[in-house]
Amino acid sequence: MTEEITPTQTDFIREIIDNDLKTGKHDRIATRFPPEPNGYLHIGHAKSVCLNFGLAAQYRGTCNLRMDDTDPAGESMEFVGSIQNDVRWLGFDWDDRLFYASDYFEKLYQFAIDLIKAGKAYVCSLSADEMREYRGTLTEPGKDSPYRGRSIEENLDLFSRMRAGEFKDGEHVLRAKIDMASPNITMRDPVIYRIKRTGHYRMADTWVIYPMYDFAHCLSDSIERITHSICTLEFENNRPLYDWFVNELIDGPKPRQIEFARLNLSYTILSKRRLIELVENKLVNGWDDPRMPTVAGMRRRGYTARAIREFCSRIGVAKKDNLVDIALLEHCVREDLNDSAPRAMAVLHPLKVVIDNYPEDRVEEMECANHPQKPEMGTRSVPFSKTIYIEKDDFMENPPRKYKRLGPGREIRLRNSYVIRFASMVKDEATGEVTELHCTYDPDTKNAAPADGRKVDGVIHWVSAAHAVPATVRLYDRLFKVADPASVEGEMTDLLNPGSLEVIVNACVEPGLGEVAAEEKYQFERIGYFCCDTKDSAPGKPVFNRIVTLRDSWAKIAGK
RNA sequence: UGGGGUGUCGUCAAGCGGUAAGACACAGGCCUUUGGAGCCUGCAUUCGGAGGUUCGAAUCCUCCCGCCCCAGCCA
Secondary structure: OHHHHOOOOOOHHHHHHHHHHHOOOOOOOEEEEOOOOOOOOEHHHHHHHHHHHHHHHHOOOEEEEEEOOOOOOOOOHHHHHHHHHHHHHOOOOOOOOEEEHHHHHHHHHHHHHHHHHOOOEEEEOOOHHHHHHHHOOOOOOOOOOOOOOOOHHHHHHHHHHHHHOOOOOOOOEEEEOOOOOOOOHHHOOOEEEEEOOOOEOOOEOOOOEEEOHHHHHHHHHHHOOOOEEEEEHHHHHHHHHHHHHHHHHOOOOOOEEEEEOOOOEOOOOOOHHHHHHHHHOOOOOOOOOOOOOEHHHHHHHOOOHHHHHHHHHHHOOOOOOOOEOHHHHHHHHHHHHHHHOOEEOEEOOEEEEEEOOOOOOOOEEEEEEOOOOOHHHOEEEEEEOOEEEEEHHHEOOOOOOOOOOEOOOOEEEEOOOOEEEEEEEEEOOOOOOEEEEEEEEEHHHOOOOOOOOOOOOOEEOOEEOOOOEEEEEEOOOOOOOOOOHHHOOOOHHHHOOHHHOOOEEEEEEOHHHHOOOOOOEEEEOOOEEEEEOOOOOEOOEOEEEEOOOOOOHHHHHOOO
């Protein structure tokens, strides 16, 4: 497992860690993955999960799972559960180190008091609007709050009364006393506590004041004795503040913040705000809708954890803004599935084929390898009879030169079965559409090459008409944006285009697929990879989701 | 016009003064019971630009340019 999840290449973070180990700054490595439980994890989070847990595994250190739940709005136990579930599914284990920032509220409160006593924090009674004005702009310095000079005693009194609930939301805040003229706006007396009467999903109404991210995060890291606190690039401006709190309040070894570039995926929405919007407006069927870029959605869609880990390993870790081609993710999924998915036959758009010289009532059981290169995956038996269905696309009346399938005068192999030769076709008189084919089979070609050495024109899949099981196949694709993700700022409807829509196909599959287990994945020969979606499946009529569809409609729509 | 980052193939990404890895994508070929697969081949005389240092620069210096982040009592 360790080798599997640990990239072999060295990135800048590993260099920092190697150096910290070499110089003796640390003798162990401790990281953490700190999501806020206000939504489901998506592929962007997966990058962070793989990085943090992967680093810990590589250095035989630890990685904590910490809920960064310092803002009660939007947080819930459902999300805590889904996050644990998804991290575990991705293949990582935090042992007994599941923590909550909310469990540190009392400690954090004491740290705030320490800061006040040191004269480094004060209660500010400016309104939000006033505070914004006092903060200055990007190019102009801010000015001191009129409350900046309050005595330590008064601050202590006010802060304890804030906690006691004596004030309304927004009436006061606690601020760090740093430098209102700092060119780094983050350092201009940042708010560290605010009054918020939204009940907390775990702490109920125990607290009415909540610490801000900048205050809580670095101190939570310190409490957990994290050595390397890895976060995304947008927190670079916050690092001086991270260090400021740690230096003011923590003795001994100090955690170090390291930033890396978050993942951007082509045609994919990875903004939590947007995803929440999609779910709340019911534009999708929940966080685990297979069209969603969430871990849960991808899982239901049939992606494997291994493929996602491989993807995260291949994209690398750097500080440059990036836009990774979704084709790489899909490649990783296909690569894993090609290796692991059992093969099965299905026909999405059936074309009836009658084998004229095959006995009327005969049924043969064809032994089919479940995997062409893995005999250990066993075989299955698939019934073959006089009337079969093949995929419409596998026949062309006037095929081009390179078409490797059936056509007039052609001979192809039915996969796992006989070689058949075209005899005649039946057309709908009105539309001219071919509705039925007649062929003849060569009895000597069952799992054997033609004796005379002639080459066939291709290999196609099939199902016996009398034995096939009806199935629902959903061809819908992942949610995606037509435009470059970085530039999409339009209405939500812009995010949903025809490629995102669900297309239901009433297909037929080989009988063995009538009852398939949860989340099983198959390669339907010549059609692609499908995952049985047990959430909507009924026994006897499975529902399959298409797994990788780079070449489907959306790609055309997107102009690829 | 403040501060913090970052610029190497279409997209990620190695490279850390000795003469541009790899992957995806793409193109061509082979194969025809892994076929939305496999195999083979091709794909940066050049590293945002211009100067400079050096026997030698993507790597060091100078200036310039582009892009991203920061003015939530969000994280």
